[in-house]
Amino acid sequence: MGQARCIQIKKEDNVAVATRDIQAGTEVFPGLTTKQDIPQAHKITLRDISRGEAILRYGVVLGYARDFIPEGSLVSEHMLSLPEPPGLDSLTFGAQIAVNLPDPPVMSWEGYEVSGEAYGGTRNILGIHTTVQCVAGVLNAAVDKIRREILPRYPAVDGVVPVNHAYGCGVAIHAPEAIVPIRALQNLVKHPNFGGIIMAVGLGCEKLTADRLLPPDANKPENLILLQEQKGFGQMVAAICAMAERKLALLNQRKRSALPLSKLMIGFQCGGSDAFSGITANPAAGYASDMLVKGGATVLFSEVTEVRDGVHLLAQRCVSEEVGKKLIREMAWYDRYLQEGSVDRSANPTPGNKKGGLANIVEKAMGSIAKSGTAPIIDVLAPAERPRRVGLHFAATPASDFVCGPCQLASGIGIQVFMTGRGTPYGLASIPVVKVCSRNELKEQWPDLIDVNAGPVITGEASIADIGLLLFREIIETASGRKKSFAEAYGLYNDLCIFNPAPIT
C-alpha cells in the first residue's frame, strides 16, 4: 500500500491534509491539482469553497471561509473565521455509549501494591514532599548527598525525588481557587510510586502547614522535618539524610507482583501537536486507551481548552447525566477563568501548532479528543482529583503540557503517554512518560527521544490498530519496569508546575 499524498478523513470533508510537501501543479486526487505549494500537514481544498461556507474536517466545521477559496488551494489560519464554541446549556448525555471495545492482549501487569490504595505503583521512589518553595535549596542540597552516598545501599529503590513546587507561602490560601494547588500537593503525597512511605520537609512559618499537606495520621515527627527547628544548615542536611535513610530501608523491601489492569492508572496527554496528530498518534493512543479500558484499567485524558470545542461529542459519551453535569461544571469554570483573564480563544493553538498545519482550536480539539478513543466517559475529575472508579475519565486540567502533567500525576497516574507532532522532550520526575510521534520525520529527527512512532499510519505501512496495539504493549512493558522510556533513561524531567488559579499575595 503506497503513501497517499493527501488524507481525507470523512466523506463530507471539503479539505484534506498533505502527507508531505506538495508542489504546485501536482495531481493529488484524480482530477484535483494543487494550485500552489502545500507544506506537509497543511490543508488543501478538495473543491471550490464559497465565501461564508463551512470548512469541514473530521466531518466537523473548523470555521467559515472569509473569502472564496478555489479548489486545490492551501487553507491557512487567517482564511477561516472561528465558530462559537458549543453552548453548555443544551448538551445531550449518554447518546453514544460504545460497547464494542477492542480486547487487550494481556490482562495483567507487574506493579508495586500499596496497602490501602486502589492503584499499584510503576516505580519505587522516595518522594520527599515540601510544604513550601522556601525549603527547595536546602532539600536539593540534601538530595544530592542522598543520591550520592545513601541511595546506592538500597538497590531496590529507583530514585529519590524532591517534590519542590512554587506553592506554600505568599499565596492566598483561603481564596476559593486555592483548593486546586492544595489538593494537588495533598494527592501527590498519596501517589502509589511513593509506596505509602511519607517524608516531608517544611520551614515552620508557611501558610501550607504540614497538617494541611499531610493525611492526619501521617503528620508526626517521624515523617516531618521543619527547618526552623534545626540547628543550622549542617543539621538540616543531616536530619534530612537520616530520615531518608530510614524511609529508603522501608522502600527497599517493596517488590513487584502480577496485578490486574484494574490496578493500573494511565494518563494521556498531547503537546506540540500538528495536523497529523489527529490522524495517527492520537487515534492510535485512543485505540490503546480503549483496550486498557476494556481490560479494566483507569485512563485519564485532559486539557480543557483543547476539548472545549468538541464538548458536545464528549457529552454524548458521558455514562450519566450526573457525569455530564460535572463535565459542564469544569468547562464553565474554565470559560470563566479565561474570561476573567481576558483571554481570547485564539490563545490556543500555539505558533508551533499552526506551523504544523492546525488552523485553529476547533481543528486542534478534534485531534486532541481522538486520544480518548471511543470508550464511555465513566467520570469527570476536577484538576488533580483522584478517581473513585475504574474506566475512562475526563480529568479537567490546563492544556499546558507541564501543568497538565503534574495534575494527572496528582490524580495518581503511574505512567503517562504523550503524543506529539512537532516534538517536545517533556518528562516527569516520578513516573515514566512514553512519547508517541505523529510522523516518521520526527522519529528520524529524534530517534533517541520518541518511544513509539505512529508515522507508518500515514505511509500506509501500519493501521491505527497496529500502532495502538504496539503502544498498549509499550505501556505494559514500561509500567511493569521491564523497559524505560527514553526520557526516563536520560533522567529528563520538567519542573513540577502546580496549577494555581488563585492570586499570589
Place this chain on the structure above:
Amino acid sequence: MGQARCIQIKKEDNVAVATRDIQAGTEVFPGLTTKQDIPQAHKITLRDISRGEAILRYGVVLGYARDFIPEGSLVSEHMLSLPEPPGLDSLTFGAQIAVNLPDPPVMSWEGYEVSGEAYGGTRNILGIHTTVQCVAGVLNAAVDKIRREILPRYPAVDGVVPVNHAYGCGVAIHAPEAIVPIRALQNLVKHPNFGGIIMAVGLGCEKLTADRLLPPDANKPENLILLQEQKGFGQMVAAICAMAERKLALLNQRKRSALPLSKLMIGFQCGGSDAFSGITANPAAGYASDMLVKGGATVLFSEVTEVRDGVHLLAQRCVSEEVGKKLIREMAWYDRYLQEGSVDRSANPTPGNKKGGLANIVEKAMGSIAKSGTAPIIDVLAPAERPRRVGLHFAATPASDFVCGPCQLASGIGIQVFMTGRGTPYGLASIPVVKVCSRNELKEQWPDLIDVNAGPVITGEASIADIGLLLFREIIETASGRKKSFAEAYGLYNDLCIFNPAPIT
C-alpha cells in the same frame, strides 16, 4: 546598657513588644506588671484599652480593640479588628522629602562593568535563558555536563545558571497581564551578572518565541539553540555544550574594577518576619539603604501587600506627583488583582508571622516599610521593570519571597539583602543573598545561614546605626566578591518563580 524586657517604639503607643518570654506577674516597666505570660516578640498593653479604642504601635493604628483589654495583657490577632487600608484617592505627595541621609564609609565597590549597561555585575555567570519550560530537562542534563567537564577550564567564571521557569507555552500570551512574565524574562537576559553574553535554548513551537524573548540584535543562530532543529538528545546536549564553551571563553575575560556606587543596584526584601523585624533588622537595613542612596546607589524595596497599609507614608516620600501616581497605579492594580481572586486582607500575615507576634497586616506593613529607610522615593517600578535613574525605588512585586526575588532580579539587582525574624534558607541562583536576622536567638539557631545579626539592637549592645553600618560593609564586601553569603557558599537557591498574573490555557 541592659536588655529591656519590653520595647515601646513611639511615645503615643499603648502597646510594647516583649524582648523575651515574660512570665505573668513580672514588672516590665515601673508600675506595670504582666497579667499573663507574654511570649517573646508579642505585644503587651501599657494601659487599659477600652472596647473600640485604637491600638497604637509605631504611632500607627494597628486596629481597634474588639473588647476591653486590661493593662499588662497579651494582645493577639483576634483581639483587633482590622482598619480599612488608606484610600488611594487623597494621598499627599512629596510632603516628607528627607535631606539628611547618613554618609557611606566608602563610595566605591569592585564590580564587572558591562558595555552599554548602567549597572555593574557582582558575579560572572553564564546564564542560559530559555523560552519555555519544555526544554528544562534537556538543559539541566547539559548544564550538569558543562559544570563537570567544561566550566573548570574557565576559572574566572563563577558558575552556569539555567534560567528555567514555568512560562513560555500553555499561557495566554496575549492576555493583558502577560506583559509581566514576558518583561521579567526579557529583562533577565540583560542582567549584568550575565555580562551581555547571550545564550538561549528554545524548543521551536512555543508561544514565547525567541524573537519575543531576546533583544532584536541578539536573536541570531550564534546565541540560540532550538531543540526541534537538533538531531536527537545526544546532539542537543552536544550543541548546548559547544555554545556554552564559546560563551564561557568570552566570560572568562571579564575582570572586576573599582566602580562608583552609582553602578550598584541592591534589592531589599523581608520574609518570615516577626515583631522584632520592624525594630531591629528592617530599620538597620533602612539605615544601610539610606547610606547606599546617599552614595549614589540604586536601591529597590518591594512587596505591595506589605506596604499597602502604609501607602500614605510612602506617598509623602515620593519626589513628585508623577512618581506618586505610579505608586497609586501599582497599588490599585494589586487591589483589583486580589479582589478578582476573592482574597481578603487577612491572607497576609502568614501563620509564622503571627507566631512571631505580628497581629495583622498593618503591623507587618509598618515593619516592612522600615527597611526603606528615610530616603526620598525617586521612582516606582512595575513588576520586573528596570530602573531609569539612581536612588530609592519602590519596585512593585508580590510579597511572596520567592516571587519577589525573581522580580527584583529581573529589575537588575546585583545583590539582595533579606531580613528575617523566623528564618528562611531562601536564595537566588544568579546573585548573592545576604541574610539579616532580627533576634539573637535566630543567629544562635542558624549560625551558618544568617550573615548579619541585628539582635544586639534588642539587647542594647548595638544601635540601629551600628548594625546598619555593619550591613553596609557586608553588602560592599559581598557585591565586590571578597565575601560570599552563606546561601551562596552552600549553593542554596530557590526555583525561579516568575510572577504570572495571567491565566494558564
